[in-house]
Amino acid sequence: MFKKLAVILLLFTQVVCAQKSAVQQLRRQLAKVQDSIVYTNVLNELSMKWHLINADSCFWYAVQARDVANRLNYRKGIADALNNLSIAYALKANIKQAIEYEGKALVYYRQMEDNSNICQVTMNMSVFHSLAGMNETGQQYLYQAMDLGKKLVYDSIYSLVLINYAIRFNDDSTKRDSVQWAIQKAKKIAGNYPGCSRDLYYIHAFEADNLFRKGERAKAVTWINSLATQAQKDGLIYVAIDILRHIENYYKQGYQLDVIPYKEKIYALGKIAGYTDLMLPQVISIYRYYTRVNNAAKMAEYGHELWTLTDRQEVMKDSRHVNYLDYFLKEQELNEWHLSNKIQTEKLARANTQRLARRKLIAFLFGLLMILGGFTFSRYRSYRYLQQQEELLANMNAAISDKNRQLQVQDDFKNKLISVVAHDFREPLQNIIKVSALFRNGDADPALRQKLIKDTESSSRKTLEIFDNILRWIKSQLSGFVYAPAPCNLKDMFSGVIAEIPEGLQVAGDQAMLQFVHRSLLQGAATLGRDVRVVAVQEADRVKVMVISSPTVLTTQQATNLFAYEDAVYSVQGEGEELAMRFIICKDFMDKMGGQIWANVTGEQLQLIYALPSFS
Template sequence: MHLPKPIPYLIKVVFFCLCLNYAQGQSVLIQQEQHRLPFIKDSIGQVNCLNRIGMLYHLKNADSCFYYGIKAKAIAMRLHYPKGKTDADNVIASALYLSGLYRESLDLFSKELLAYRQQADTANTAQALLNMATVYAEIGDSVKAKVLSRQAIQTGRRLKQDSIMSLVYANYCLVNAALPDDSVSYYLDRSRKVAARYKDERMLIAILQIKANNLLNKGRKQEALPLIKQSLSESRDDGLEYFEINSFGLYAAYYADKPDSVLSYYNRAYKLVQERGYVFMRVKVLKVILAYTEMSGNKDKIVGVHNLMETALTAENDKLKKFIGDYIKYNAIQDDNTLLGISNKSNKTKIWLLIAVCTVSILLILIVSRQYQISRHLNRKIVQQNNQMQKTLIDLEQSQEDNTRMMQIVAHDLRNPIGGITSVATIMLEDEDRSAEDRMMLELIKTSGQNSLELVSDLLQVHTRVENLKIEPVDLSLMLHYCVDLLRYKADAKGQYINLQTTPVILSVNREKMWRVVSNLIANAIKFSPSGASILVKLEEKEKHVIIAVEDHGIGIPVEIKDKIFDMFTEARRPGTAGEQPFGLGLAISKQIVEAHGGEIWFNSKRNNGTIFYVKLPIV
């Protein structure tokens, strides 16, 4: 069992703070700002205070963070205070990020970045770049994360007051996992020097924890231990609860080979999470506690932790539902405000037009008369165009029906010749004097004819109904061997080699349909691979699902058609490496079959560097 590493998550979340540069506990700061708020008479000061409270809440409660952000934004918009509005967008985007709405937070951070650049606010521009890099790292886009982090470094270097660079350098190490050890040491050292110069206790502790985490990852536990002790001591002294929680996580990682110690430290972390209201960390900590409690075998404790986990998950889901509901209402209000602004602008225009009417009434009458004539002419043209579009739409629908009917007629007419081929092959197989090679080829003809009849049946049903699958236990390993043996002659004809790696797996599927999926993927690999290439067919059994992978080293799939290859009758068709003609049906039908089994089908591909198709089926 692998112990989760909380430090990258916690440090990156801390990077959203624009105002937390005081060496005081977060809870204390929230209370101080809330107490000060009613006494602020200056409206701009109120906006700034609301934004500070929102950012202080972002590590504890996304709902409160969001609430203070939208409240600050409403006042800032009323005051026409651009910086306050942009800072409020940063608070709202941080709440969205904390709630897992990454794309929405990126959209808002992008707008925030543009606004800070327009305001020539270099420090906050660097901060916005840093925030976006953090979100991209969270969703796994390391390329964009690294690019944005470098932009943040370049932007921050132009600052005279460069306190933010401590944050920027440390974050660059976190989002760039491939950074060499000497580069990591270099950037962390620069981060430490900046933090020390500005007496930024939060960043000094964060750097200690990043270094300790790196040492633990490299197995250098004894070097990491003093750093962990120091970070815990300083976190407690400064009242920085989230860093204290993170220190417990590092201690747990240090004692990873001692389950009781791990459990002890995570219990202490959970206690602090509960006491200080860090709701977004509750489930993550409980998952580790549950895993190690289950290792202990104590049923009563396991049940107790399960109950805590169930309560935490329910609360988290309720909060997320409420947050999303609030966000939807917020967007609706924003849309309404936009419409009201447009409406107000329109009303002002109408007033000026009315004044103009009173001043130059004769001229206006002529203009209105002329506009009326033009309007009638345009209306007639619009009606004509609408009628033409309606007729065209009806013709298109009729054409679609005719095409579908013709396709079904053609598919229906194919049944007789294919059935005849299959019947002749069956009769010829009854002749016992035939050689083994002839019998093998006749068996292939018979099997291919039967499968072709199944394909024709699917074509007849593709636009009419969702087929009911006949499920039965199937040995997938044996089925893959059969598929490979059946298609090996095609590979031999192109000098290709099929490498089959399987493990015994019995799964309840429709034998014929799943055979068609695998045969189609292998046939495609043969079709789009050059002569002499190797093809890998692999079957793996996971805990809750089975994965079938078919890998080739062929021409790959161009980016421009990647989103089209699973479409029925797709235009994304290409001939094979030996001129084989495609039909544009195989992958679409395969996708329908896999999804009807409750599975997934996808691929990874690089142009001229091969393709891997994956089929994931649940173990029922």
């Protein structure tokens, strides 16, 4: 249990070489601070420093910080205090309360989008859940922290996450390579940050483990002893305890040495720092050893310690103890409210005294202000009236200019539309003339006659389809058009097309409009590229559909203008104005349905994309 809790030490990115010296410096700073926000931050930093030296002091400063932060409604201070309280409760072996406070801190950090602290708290949640027996949940939190850590701009926190990963899986032989990778990566990152000296203690301890596995066991024990001694000198008592645990692990792996002195040293350090609630496994092991060797004095000493710790464990199980801190904080808040009320009462008394002396002056000034106010108000009304007239005139001119631009764009589009319609009429009419001539002469080849009839039917059907689509588009432009979205199943609409669409995925839209959009995008993808396929994905409350083809003949700039009124025809120049008109109508249909449509070129791949609200 104690080994897993080592991750608590990874909460903070700045560790000084001498903790007690840093605490003294912060105390001196606290006495000089005048700003309440800075005062709260110093209290939280003191709580953080103390958790490596004394758990009770860590708790006390966290409580003070939370009181001040609550009065100021300072969310960052509240979150940091909750974080420190979680550590204090974990050091007291109250994992249930630690999870509760860490969960509250995580909510605050997510609201502030503080990614660094989100990563740290998520990492702690993985440890607390594992200690509570929820190993699967703990592992999920750990992997979330790994994903968050590698995306941070300042990756010193990522070093802490990697160390935590190595601690979690150090004894798992199947993950030996990944643990070694994590240690080397953490060591490289820690080398870039002078404040990560504590990280290096853990990294060196892992390197000692590697020596042990290679057979250099005595050298590994010597190195661990040296690291623990130096950590204790630097005031990192918790780090020293955790490093000494490596020797106990060597003993469990078959190395013959007297491990009891190390366990006694761990317990002595834990007792000094107030970590006694975590020492129960150590005391049990030591007591059993002295029972076996029949050492009465040591049995009495550690028997008393064992009784004390187990009695405290029973108290910790009492539900009233779990809520003790909440009761304490509420009492503190009540006292603060009483004090605030007293101060406000005194201020009101002083204000009443001063009000009597100012009444005559106020009466004189009031008359003067009434005169000045009337004059100012009349001038202000005149000024506002002129300003409103100018704004109205400017808005009318701007509206007229906008309408002129819109009319010009629409006029250009209609001219192009008429040109396309005239062009599409030409082919079926020419085919009809050819068929008529063949029938009039009566001596044409039957196969040629059949081909002309088939071509005439195909071109006529295509022209009719274009007219239907244009008619629907024109109706959508009329003022009486009302859009009524309905569920549209994408997989059914793309039947017969190579498509990667989840079952049951639906969008809210107009069936006919969507059919036109789909046909146009498929035709465009086939015209401007090859190997057409369709991909649809759910994104939050909308669905994104991509029609992809490769390679493409378009440039990135041409793809950007593909659905614009002014530039669509230019973008597909050489591929036909009909396709440009189709894309412009697709853009209008998407606007009517509350969606977006655009095009991208990635490498040689063309992506025609639209997004509509999901129907759920």
